[in-house]
Amino acid sequence: MTVITIDKDICTGCQECTKVCPVFAIEGNPHEAQKIVEERCVNCGQCVQKCKSYISLIDHGAEIYAQKRAERHLPETVTEPLFAAYNVCHLEEVIEALKSPKFTMIMAAPAVRVALAEDFGMPLGSLTPGKMAAAMRRIGFKRVYDTNWSADLTIMEEGTELVKRVTGGGTLPMFTSCCPAWIKYMEDQHPSLTKHLSTCRSPQQMSGPMFKTYGAKLNKVDPKDIFVVSVMPCTAKQFECSRPEMNASGQRDVDVVITTRELAYLIKYCGIDFNALPDEKFDMPLGDYTGAATIFGVTGGVMEAAIRTGYTLITGKELSDKDVDITPVRSTEGFRTADIRVGDLTLKVGILTYLKNIDPIIEKLEAGTLDLHFIEVMSCPEGCVSGGGQPKLVLDADVPEAYKNRRDATFAHDKNLPKRKSHENPAIKKVYEDFLKEPCGEQSHHLLHTTYKGSGGHH
Numbered sequence: 207m208t209v210i211t212i213d214k215d216i217c218t219g220c221q222e223c224t225k226v227c228p229v230f231a232i233e234g235n236p237h238e239a240q241k242i243v244e245e246r247c248v249n250c251g252q253c254v255q256k257c258k259s260y261i262s263l264i265d266h267g268a269e270i271y272a273q274k275r276a277e278r279h280l281p282e283t284v285t286e287p288l289f290a291a292y293n294v295c296h297l298e299e300v301i302e303a304l305k306s307p308k309f310t311m312i313m314a315a316p317a318v319r320v321a322l323a324e325d326f327g328m329p330l331g332s333l334t335p336g337k338m339a340a341a342m343r344r345i346g347f348k349r350v351y352d353t354n355w356s357a358d359l360t361i362m363e364e365g366t367e368l369v370k371r372v373t374g375g376g377t378l379p380m381f382t383s384c385c386p387a388w389i390k391y392m393e394d395q396h397p398s399l400t401k402h403l404s405t406c407r408s409p410q411q412m413s414g415p416m417f418k419t420y421g422a423k424l425n426k427v428d429p430k431d432i433f434v435v436s437v438m439p440c441t442a443k444q445f446e447c448s449r450p451e452m453n454a455s456g457q458r459d460v461d462v463v464i465t466t467r468e469l470a471y472l473i474k475y476c477g478i479d480f481n482a483l484p485d486e487k488f489d490m491p492l493g494d495y496t497g498a499a500t501i502f503g504v505t506g507g508v509m510e511a512a513i514r515t516g517y518t519l520i521t522g523k524e525l526s527d528k529d530v531d532i533t534p535v536r537s538t539e540g541f542r543t544a545d546i547r548v549g550d551l552t553l554k555v556g557i558l559t560y561l562k563n564i565d566p567i568i569e570k571l572e573a574g575t576l577d578l579h580f581i582e583v584m585s586c587p588e589g590c591v592s593g594g595g596q597p598k599l600v601l602d603a604d605v606p607e608a609y610k611n612r613r614d615a616t617f618a619h620d621k622n623l624p625k626r627k628s629h630e631n632p633a634i635k636k637v638y639e640d641f642l643k644e645p646c647g648e649q650s651h652h653l654l655h656t657t658y659k660g661s662g663g664h665h
């Protein structure tokens with residue numbers, strides 16, 4: 207599946223995109239149209255964020271603009287400049303499903319709620335989960351669920367997997383697996399190392415099969431009639447949902463992925479005044495989430511969430527409120543490590559952000575000198591808050607402020623939620639009691655875990 211394209215008619219060959227591409231997947235001569243080498247591209251969309259060559263309705267005329275808009279499958283209500291690097295939009299399928307008798311369910315990743323409002327003129331990094339839920343309901347989705355719910359589920363599974371590997375002699379270090387750009391990179395470039403990846407699916411791909419099995423039961427609908435839409439800050443998630451093995455529910459687990467930008471297009475297409483919306487809640491129980499889930503959107507967040515729950519899994523005790531902030535893992539440095547005391551164990555962790563920084567880590571892993579238990583990797587510069595599907599920052603000068611504000615809003619959201627550890631989420635406790643039985647058990651293995659090309663199993 208091609209996710210990211212550079213339009214040769216619009217590209218001026220400025221090569222700004224080649225500078226941000228973490229895997230050197232863009233080729234071409236200066237001042238000529240650039241081309242993406244699909245086998246190397248990890249679909250992160252950083253080139254889409256960076257691209258400055260565009261056509262506009264005013265400068266280039268309605269005819270060519272309409273043609274380019276149609277090629278990208280954008281709705282006709284879109285009138286903003288179209289940049290050379292882009293991802294194909296899947297809103298048509300969403301609009302069709304909304305008109306059909308399908309039982310539509312929507313969810314959004316943690317980083318969407320700290321950036322969506324930017325596309326409606328609100329300050330960079332505005333936190334608007336309540337308006338987002340209200341908008342989704344007014345668009346017509348039958349259930350407004352949340353990827354944050356499945357981020358909490360991911361922590362239960364991934365935390366348990368880590369404890370099993372550490373105490374049972376499994377492959378270490380274990381790497382996080384929630385970033386599909388990182389997964390594609392490992393499968394394509396280092397297949398002999400994929401046994402180091404956690405077998406957990408990403409939160410998006412945990413939601414899909416849970417919505418179409420457990421969610422189908424809760425709503426008393428046939429899984430075949432459910433249509434799951436995922437809103438992501440991420441273009442690589444579009445690739446992930448199309449992977450052939452992502453059908454554990456017996457159906458396509460997630461039907462369509464749209465980006466944060468495209469949710470904004472859809473809200474505008476439906477004529478909804480976003481800024482005037484009241485704050486509404488997500489639908490329960492699959493929209494319930496803790497602070498641990500919300501920090502998945504920033505670099506170090508998955509690690510921090512995993513430690514909050516891992517501590518309890520290992521020691522049987524709870525981290526006190528004052529110890530819940532795991533500050534040693536909080537920074538935006540490309541690679542950092544920390545020793546975390548967990549009962550009698552010293553957990554050695556690493557956090558890598560921006561895939562540009564990966565080479566020295568792979569070298570150490572291959573040499574057997576990477577003395578760590580658990581490593582979080584996110585492909586984008588500061589994690590998903592800076593993802594390729596987020597509102598576009600046309601001015602480079604806005605980038606540091608936008609990233610900082612989105613990050614601050616994420617941590618503020620975490621701090622203000624009543625529960626801040628994934629294992630305290632009542633909806634997660636209930637799903638284990640009623641349906642999954644235990645983390646990393648048989649049902650979880652089937653619905654929530656996966657295998658990888660190379661040493662991490664075969665499809």
Ligand code: SF4
Nearest residue numbers: 227247248250251253
């Ligand atoms: S999507 Fe990411 S990996 Fe692919 S060409 Fe663009 S920047 Fe490079």
Ligand code: SF4
Nearest residue numbers: 385440585586590593
């Ligand atoms: S860091 Fe987040 S937004 Fe970026 S590619 Fe990975 S999952 Fe997607």
